[in-house]
Amino acid sequence: MPASGPSHVQAARRVLADRLREMRQDAGLDGKQLAVLCGWHPSKVSRISSARTSPSADDLRAWCRACGREDEAADLVASLRTVEGMWVEWRRMEQAGLRRAQEAVLPLFERTHRFRAYSSWLVPGLLQTRRYTEDVLRAVQLRRVPVDDVAAAVAVRMERQRVLRQGQRRFAFLIEESVLRNGLGDADSQAEQLEQLMAASTLPNVSVGIVPARLHRTRMPVEGFWIFDATQVNVELVSGHLTLTQPGEVAMYADTFTALAGMAVHGSKARALITAAMTSIG
Numbered sequence: 064m065p066a067s068g069p070s071h072v073q074a075a076r077r078v079l080a081d082r083l084r085e086m087r088q089d090a091g092l093d094g095k096q097l098a099v100l101c102g103w104h105p106s107k108v109s110r111i112s113s114a115r116t117s118p119s120a121d122d123l124r125a126w127c128r129a130c131g132r133e134d135e136a137a138d139l140v141a142s143l144r145t146v147e148g149m150w151v152e153w154r155r156m157e158q159a160g161l162r163r164a165q166e167a168v169l170p171l172f173e174r175t176h177r178f179r180a181y182s183s184w185l186v187p188g189l190l191q192t193r194r195y196t197e198d199v200l201r202a203v204q205l206r207r208v209p210v211d212d213v214a215a216a217v218a219v220r221m222e223r224q225r226v227l228r229q230g231q232r233r234f235a236f237l238i239e240e241s242v243l244r245n246g247l248g249d250a251d252s253q254a255e256q257l258e259q260l261m262a263a264s265t266l267p268n269v270s271v272g273i274v275p276a277r278l279h280r281t282r283m284p285v286e287g288f289w290i291f292d293a294t295q296v297n298v299e300l301v302s303g304h305l306t307l308t309q310p311g312e313v314a315m316y317a318d319t320f321t322a323l324a325g326m327a328v329h330g331s332k333a334r335a336l337i338t339a340a341m342t343s344i345g
Contacts, residue, residue, distance in 0.1 A: 072305075073114065075146045080114040082139065083126055087112070090130035100129035118143065145308060157208045161200055161216035165223070171291055172226050179290040179320050181237045184245065186256060187289075189224055190236060190263050190271075195256040196220050198248040227269070234269045237323050240276040243340035250344050257341045264334055272327030273336050288316055 087097050087108075094108040101108075102125075110116035111126075118126070120140045127136040157164050180187045185199060200213050200220075226232060243257065264271035288298045296316045298305040307313060328336065 072146060076117060077114040079118075079139070079142055079146060080112055082142075083118070083123075084112045086126070086130045086132055086135070090132070092130065097126070097129050101125045117146075120144075157203075158210075160210035160212035161204060161208055162212045162219055165216045165219040168297075169219075169223055171295070172223055175226075175291040176230070176232050177292050178232065178234045179237075179317070180235070180288070181285070181320055181323055182242060182287045183239045183285070184242060184287065185247070186238065186242060186260060187236050188220055189227055189234065190260055191220070192252070192256050192259050193217060193221055194252045195248060198252060202247075227263075227266070232268060235272070235320075235324070236263075236270065237272045237274065237320065237327055239274050240336055240340075243273070243337060244343065253344050254341060257337055257344075261334055261337050261341075264330075264337070270329060271333055272324055272329045273333045274323060274327045275336070278326055285319060288320075290316055290320060293317065 087094070092100070094112065095105045097103075098105040098108045101122075107116070111118050111122065120143060123139045123143060124133075124136045127133050127139065178189070180189075186195060188196070191199070196217050197213065200216050204211055204213050227234065243260075247253070248256075260271065263269050286298050286300055288296055290296050290313065293310075293313060294308065296307040296313050298307070298316075307316070327333070
C-alpha cells in the first residue's frame with residue numbers, strides 16, 4: 064500500500080523520468096546535447112531526468128522530437144496527465160466548497176458496475192442516511208473548508224445513492240466493527256444510520272461485511288478505499304485524494320479487499336453485530 068499520496072505520485076514521476084532518460088540514451092545523446100536540441104539550459108534536462116521537475120506536455124514533445132521518437136510523444140503526454148491526476152490535495156479539491164467535490168465523482172459512479180469499498184472509520188457514503196452525511200460533511204467543512212455549502216453537498220450525495228437501485232450493479236462493502244460505534248452525531252442519528260445499514264445488508268445486489276473488533280487478524284486496518292470495476296481505485300488520505308489506475312496497483316487493492324472480506328462476517332452474523340451496536344446506543 065502507498066505510504067502517502069505525494070510519495071506514491073513521486074514514484075510515478077520517477078518512472079516517467081526513467082523512460083525519458085532511456086530514450087535519450089538510446090538516441091546516443093548526453094544531457095547537454097539534448098538541451099541544445101530543445102533550446103533549454105542543461106540544468107532543465109538534469110531536473111527532468113531526476114524527477115525533481117515535472118515536464119510539461121510541450122517539454123515531452125520537444126524531448127521526443129530531439130530523440131527522433133515523435134511517435135511516442137502522445138503516449139508520454141497521456142502518462143504525464145495520469146500522474147498529474149493521481150493526487151489532489153483536499154484544499155485544492157474543496158476550495159470552492161464541498162458540493163463540487165461530490166458532483167465530480169458522479170460520472171465515475173454512473174459508469175461503474177461493480178463497487179467494492181472498505182472503511183475503517185465511517186459508514187460508506189452510498190449507505191449513509193441524510194443526517195449521518197450531514198454530520199460527516201459538517202465535520203469536514205469545519206475542519207478545512209471555508210465555504211459552507213454543506214446542505215447542497217448533502218443533497219448531491221443523497222442523489223448519488225440512486226446508483227444502488229439502477230442498472231445491474233453489484234456492491235460489496237466492508238467496514239470495521241468500530242465504525243458501528245464511532246459516536247458520530249447524536250443517539251437518534253446513530254440509531255437511524257444503523258437501521259439503514261441493516262436494511263442495506265438485505266438487498267440482493269448488496270453485500271455488507273463487518274470485520275470483528277476481537278478478531279485475531281493477520282492484516283491491520285488500512286486507509287479507506289473504493290474499487291470501481293477493475294479499472295480504478297480511489298483512496299482517501301488525511302491530506303488528499305489519490306486515484307490509481309495502473310492494473311498492478313488496482314490488483315493490489317483488490318487482493319487486500321479479498322483478504323479483508325475473508326476476515327469479515329456477513330449475513331446474519333453481520334446483522335447480529337449491527338443489532339448489538341444498536342442496543343448499546345445510550
